[in-house]
Amino acid sequence: MEDVRAAERALMARVPDGALMQRAAAGLAAACGQVLGKVYGARVALLVGSGDNGGDALYAGARLARRGAGVTAVLLAPERAHAGGLAALRAAGGRAVDGSGPAEGVGGGAGADAALGVVARADLVVDGVVGIGGKGGLRPRAAELARAAEESRAVVVAVDLPSGVDADTGEVRGAAVRADVTVTFGACKPGLLVDPAREYAGALRFVDIGLGPELAAYDPVVEAFQYADVDRLLPVPGAESDKYRRGVVGVVAGSARYPGAAVLAVAGALRGGAGAVRYVGPAADAVLARFPETLVSAGPPARAGRVQAWAAGPGLGDDGDRLRDVVAADVPVLIDADGLRLADAAAVRKRVAPTLLTPHAGEAAALLGTSREEVESGRLEAVRELAGRYAATVLLKGSTTVVAGPDGTGAVRVNPTGTPWLATAGSGDVLSGLAGALLAAGLGARDAGATGAFLHGLAARLAADGAPVAAQDVADALPAAWRDVRRG
Numbered sequence: 001m002e003d004v005r006a007a008e009r010a011l012m013a014r015v016p017d018g019a020l021m022q023r024a025a026a027g028l029a030a031a032c033g034q035v036l037g038k039v040y041g042a043r044v045a046l047l048v049g050s051g052d053n054g055g056d057a058l059y060a061g062a063r064l065a066r067r068g069a070g071v072t073a074v075l076l077a078p079e080r081a082h083a084g085g086l087a088a089l090r091a092a093g094g095r096a097v098d099g100s101g102p103a104e105g106v107g108g109g110a111g112a113d114a115a116l117g118v119v120a121r122a123d124l125v126v127d128g129v130v131g132i133g134g135k136g137g138l139r140p141r142a143a144e145l146a147r148a149a150e151e152s153r154a155v156v157v158a159v160d161l162p163s164g165v166d167a168d169t170g171e172v173r174g175a176a177v178r179a180d181v182t183v184t185f186g187a188c189k190p191g192l193l194v195d196p197a198r199e200y201a202g203a204l205r206f207v208d209i210g211l212g213p214e215l216a217a218y219d220p221v222v223e224a225f226q227y228a229d230v231d232r233l234l235p236v237p238g239a240e241s242d243k244y245r246r247g248v249v250g251v252v253a254g255s256a257r258y259p260g261a262a263v264l265a266v267a268g269a270l271r272g273g274a275g276a277v278r279y280v281g282p283a284a285d286a287v288l289a290r291f292p293e294t295l296v297s298a299g300p301p302a303r304a305g306r307v308q309a310w311a312a313g314p315g316l317g318d319d320g321d322r323l324r325d326v327v328a329a330d331v332p333v334l335i336d337a338d339g340l341r342l343a344d345a346a347a348v349r350k351r352v353a354p355t356l357l358t359p360h361a362g363e364a365a366a367l368l369g370t371s372r373e374e375v376e377s378g379r380l381e382a383v384r385e386l387a388g389r390y391a392a393t394v395l396l397k398g399s400t401t402v403v404a405g406p407d408g409t410g411a412v413r414v415n416p417t418g419t420p421w422l423a424t425a426g427s428g429d430v431l432s433g434l435a436g437a438l439l440a441a442g443l444g445a446r447d448a449g450a451t452g453a454f455l456h457g458l459a460a461r462l463a464a465d466g467a468p469v470a471a472q473d474v475a476d477a478l479p480a481a482w483r484d485v486r487r488g
């Protein structure tokens with residue numbers, strides 16, 4: 001968050017005192033009004049901490065009170081609540097209660113009960129406990145109020161970020177507010193794009209407080225591809241194209257035990273924009289039965305004929321020889337699934353052509369020597385760490401898919417598409433083939449990973465449409481996802 005803070009400092013030096021907070025509060029109040037539908041007569045509870053995040057909530061509360069809402073501020077630190085905000089709220093007819101009461105089990109005076117009652121009866125709870133100044137999970141009293149908000153029928157709107165989540169990493173260590181909507185100011189905080197924090201944030205609303213020019217001096221830490229970014233990268237054939245110029249992708253996947261992985265990886269590869277797919281391995285019959293257009297070969301990858309990129313690993317079992325050939329190749333290589341276990345880290349690091357690793361959280365944990373839970377709670381850190389260790393681009397799959405480049409520089413790309421329906425066996429194999437084909441078509445590893453994840457997630461949404469899907473359905477929906485992107 002240092003970049004946002006520095007940009008705020010720079011902008012504050014140029015604009016009148018309090019102007020940024022007024023812009024933030026105006027945007028926040030407008031979002032609250034939309035969430036409520038009818039402001040007049042609504043019951044609004046503000047959870048107000050000791051910092052400027054609480055100040056935003058108080059000024060927004062004042063605006064809602066002027067529009068006829070019944071607004072009550074629950075002050076977690078009454079002595080240190082934002083003085084200007086509190087005065088504005090009172091002047092607008094709002095009131096404040098002492099919300100600092102001890103946590104459950106420690107005692108509890110009338111003040112504490114009053115605060116919980118205010119939250120329980122609210123139509124809207126505004127979470128201004130902490131923003132980017134927060135550290136760690138919520139303290140016990142804040143956690144108690146957050147729980148009351150969750151249990152009430154109120155809509156919860158978080159100010160800047162749900163209190164208790166880490167704005168930089170998306171980690172949630174301990175209690176945090178679960179918001180229906182998060183209204184974030186100036187810059188989207190990296191953590192809000194990544195699970196688990198993303199789930200706590202609910203729907204994201206962005207309020208421009210004019211930080212753009214100041215923030216331009218900083219490289220973003222994370223970025224999310226939009227349709228236009230993907231559209232620019234899609235390898236669309238020109239009039240002079242032929243199948244070789246479009247690129248040939250080699251698929252090294254499947255085994256006697258897991259022939260299906262080969263079929264699914266080829267299914268993805270055929271929809272990835274390469275001109276041809278070459279399959280190398282023991283599942284050629286199964287592949288040909290489903291996709292007669294595939295070029296197959298049974299020998300080692302090194303003798304299979306020229307390809308512009310390899311996608312290797314799904315269903316490979318223990319076939320280390322086939323993988324070694326691929327790692328030694330001088331073309332871009334994607335390594336997934338069993339291939340990640342078989343790959344020699346030193347050999348991967350020595351590669352000159354780009355390498356793209358595509359682990360899920362369990363595979364990433366095994367490579368890092370940590371637990372799956374650790375990886376899932378800190379995806380940004382895990383993906384950067386792996387990329388550094390392997391000197392490779394890494395695409396970490398899961399509820400939020402993230403892609404990091406090899407040298408730790410450049411933003412981590414966070415995939416905005418996808419659906420939990422994608423958590424189905426074999427869907428990762430489809431992604432391997434797809435991203436491998438994008439590599440063969442000439443995309444760089446980070447672009448191939450981000451574009452592949454975007455199309456894959458979009459295809460899954462189109463295929464699922466609220467019902468279970470199989471991996472093959474996702475592959476079949478890839479052309480529709482391409483069309484969707486190209487149409488914008």
Ligand SMILES: NC(=O)C1=CN([C@@H]2O[C@H](COP(=O)(O)OP(=O)(O)OC[C@H]3O[C@@H](n4cnc5c(N)ncnc54)[C@H](OP(=O)(O)O)[C@@H]3O)[C@@H](O)[C@H]2O)[C@@H](O)CC1
Nearest residue numbers: 008020021051052053130131132133134135137138139160
């Ligand atoms: N700067 C600007 O131009 C603009 C900034 N804006 C807004 O300001 C926000 C940043 O404000 P900030 O820096 O005052 O910090 P903030 O997030 O309110 O929290 C700090 C206080 O929280 C407390 N606390 C800490 N951890 C805690 C925990 N786990 N659980 C409970 N409490 C905890 C800690 O208290 P203490 O440790 O002293 O008891 C500390 O005093 C930003 O997110 C945005 O909303 C907008 O108005 C736009 C213009």
Ligand SMILES: Nc1ncnc2c1ncn2[C@@H]1O[C@H](COP(=O)(O)OP(=O)(O)O)[C@@H](O)[C@H]1O
Nearest residue numbers: 360397398399419420422423425426427428429
């Ligand atoms: N909860 C989830 N929400 C969205 N996508 C998910 C979720 N869980 C898994 N996925 C996606 O599903 C795919 C599963 O791939 P993977 O774990 O390799 O499975 P398999 O090895 O069976 O193919 C990945 O693209 C991953 O990002």
Ligand SMILES: [K+]
Nearest residue numbers: 127130159163
């Ligand atoms: K907050």
